[in-house]
Ligand SMILES: NC(=O)c1ccc[n+]([C@@H]2O[C@H](COP(=O)([O-])OP(=O)(O)OC[C@H]3O[C@@H](n4cnc5c(N)ncnc54)[C@H](O)[C@@H]3O)[C@@H](O)[C@H]2O)c1
């Protein structure tokens with residue numbers, strides 16, 4: 001891919017390309033990757049919006065497929081120069097079984113790696129997660145840490161366990177010889193909580209606020225910082241990492257990078273209010289309105305109800321012991337590793353990110369405006 005780079009057109013594959021982050025990665029590649037010749041979008045569920053992309057100068061190939069099926073993955077990877085593996089089962093609410101989460105996130109990632117090795121694809125960028133590090137089960141704060149900050153990473157929940165294992169597989173695979181004899185080059189990007197256009201949980205909070213007469217009630221102390229990063233910047237970081245992996249293989253291969261930008265350090269709820277406030281919602285209470293022990297009790301009750309109701313229906317509320325622990329434990333990053341290693345600078349300022357997200361919320365049906 002190196003010297004003839006000016007002329008050579010590259011084939012990219014984005015797994016999970018129809019998800020919240022995946023769609024932004026796909027659109028960013030089309031806008032910002034001049035060497036793109038073909039873009040393959042692989043997902044279990046293909047979005048109708050892909051059709052409009054097929055009219056441009058880059059060939060866009062939509063592939064409906066399942067990462068747990070090795071042969072489907074191998075067929076999609078064959079002939080690709082770069083794979084951005086963002087497909088994953090993001091479930092911290094008990095919707096899917098631990099087995100399914102493992103199959104998609106771990107076995108699916110193993111399938112992607114094996115497909116690269118078998119078919120000779122050399123460059124793999126994996127979307128990992130901050131949850132690979134923490135918050136841990138002990139509730140230790142991670143305050144504006146970086147990739148080298150010591151932290152006791154202890155997981156029990158299936159989602160962070162699966163992301164940690166998958167990340168390890170990707171990093172371990174760095175340097176493996178692919179078909180043709182050249183080494184595989186991999187890296188993993190670890191977003192904190194992503195926000196922006198298309199964010200389902202933000203949509204849920206907004207609708208909940210509308211149902212509650214334009215109010216949300218504070219449950220988490222304002223002093224607990226939760227790391228957030230704008231989806232456009234996460235997408236840009238993927239595109240840049242994928243582009244630079246060959247030129248900087250020795251430096252970037254086998255490395256992890258937190259995804260960061262200029263988004264302010266705030267509590268989860270106060271951060272959401274940056275968008276929901278201008279859309280007419282109000283966060284009631286300068287301090288949590290219910291005592292923490294009551295939240296712990298309600299979270300445990302939700303687990304019991306989920307288990308009791310499972311034969312009849314899927315009860316999967318936002319509040320459970322895991323989500324409460326994540327929301328109630330400081331976890332923020334402060335790093336410049338991606339800048340140093342591959343020249344990453346956020347493409348969208350905080351003001352841009354905020355405005356874009358507000359416009360998206362306002363455009364939602366039933367807006368409070
Ligand atoms: N949302 C966040 O805050 C966040 C933070 C850190 C990391 N991540 C990671 O980013 C990635 C994307 O997350 P997202 O928030 O966009 O989630 P998402 O659910 O919107 O997107 C995931 C995509 O993967 C696809 N997918 C799921 N199972 C599949 C399978 N078996 N085969 C093929 N495709 C499959 C889904 O259809 C979906 O389009 C995930 O790997 C997630 O772990 C997300």
Ligand SMILES: C[C@@H](CO)CCC[C@@H](C)[C@H]1CC[C@H]2[C@@H]3[C@H](O)C=C4C[C@@H](O)CC[C@]4(C)[C@H]3CC[C@]12C
Pocket residue numbers: 090092128129130131192193194201219220226268269318319322323324326327
């Ligand atoms: C206690 C409630 C009072 O309002 C708030 C509950 C909020 C939780 C549902 C969310 C708080 C933090 C979120 C997670 C975080 O932003 C990072 C994540 C990493 C990513 O890989 C997947 C999504 C998530 C786990 C995200 C999920 C939702 C929260 C737990």
